[in-house]
Amino acid sequence: MRFTLEIDPLDLDQTLGCGQTFRWRRLPDGSWTGVLSDQLMTVRRNGRELHAEAFPGGAGARDLLAEHLRVGDDIGRIQRRLASDPVLRRGMGGLRGLRIVKLDEWECTVSFVLATYANIPRISKMIESLAAAYGKRIAPGIHAFPTVGRLRRASPGDLRRLGLGYRADYIHGVCAALGEDDLGRMKGMGFEELRAGLMALPGIGDKVADCASLFGFGRLEAFPIDVWMERALERLYRQKGSHARLRRFASERFGAYAGYAQEYLYYNERVLASDGACALSDK
């Protein structure tokens, strides 16, 4: 099933390849393919339009992609709000196509538990292994992300054999701790309550809770801090200290769109700074 989505601005390479989401793959022609819920999606940008193909397709496929790419986000408005910060003001124009992604709450939570102390290629591999072993089959070699109920059947030993390492015990513990609709009820919580609820789960500290809040629950005020963000905050803002202190700094400075600020800073630091091609600078 083919369809078209109007969305602008959008840079697929920046949005899908920068570590917010782990199941998209870039094809040599510049299109991207990945699994959303129970759909295999392939997308290609053409100006303001995104041409998509979904398999098996169906009524919900279009909404699924639209929600995933947050078509409702007004990037111009968000950047005008963030322009009160001089560091972002100068360089973020080049990152207008870098959109925050909206993932399924459960998939996102598990993905970022797996992301602890692993690099992005390995995170992708662990997720694909989980899907292949426990996810519903969509097409040959393509599987949906496993539901809580299916993943609950995996023992810690099973999960270790999939290459998860010590994360196997965390995933097992999260499955055991969650009732069927616990995450569903958390959608209605305020940010701090949601964050505390997530951090009550095994393997979820403040970084993972903020990633799940931002990319899974769609809370744009969340500001995940990892080693790249520590580097960016020190290099561009001369800010050091505990994560609690850095989060307060970010909250006061970036407000309701801290998540977008974080993504710009993260992308700039991880992808561009190593090439000396920074979009953002403190000068």
Next chain:
DNA sequence: GCCCAGGAGTGTG
């Protein structure tokens, strides 16, 4: 071989 990775948990000053 070496270094590091979108950290968390626990224990100690």
Next chain:
DNA sequence: CACACTCATGGG
């Protein structure tokens, strides 16, 4: 609050 240490492993 800060720091130290362990956890297990593969990708570049």
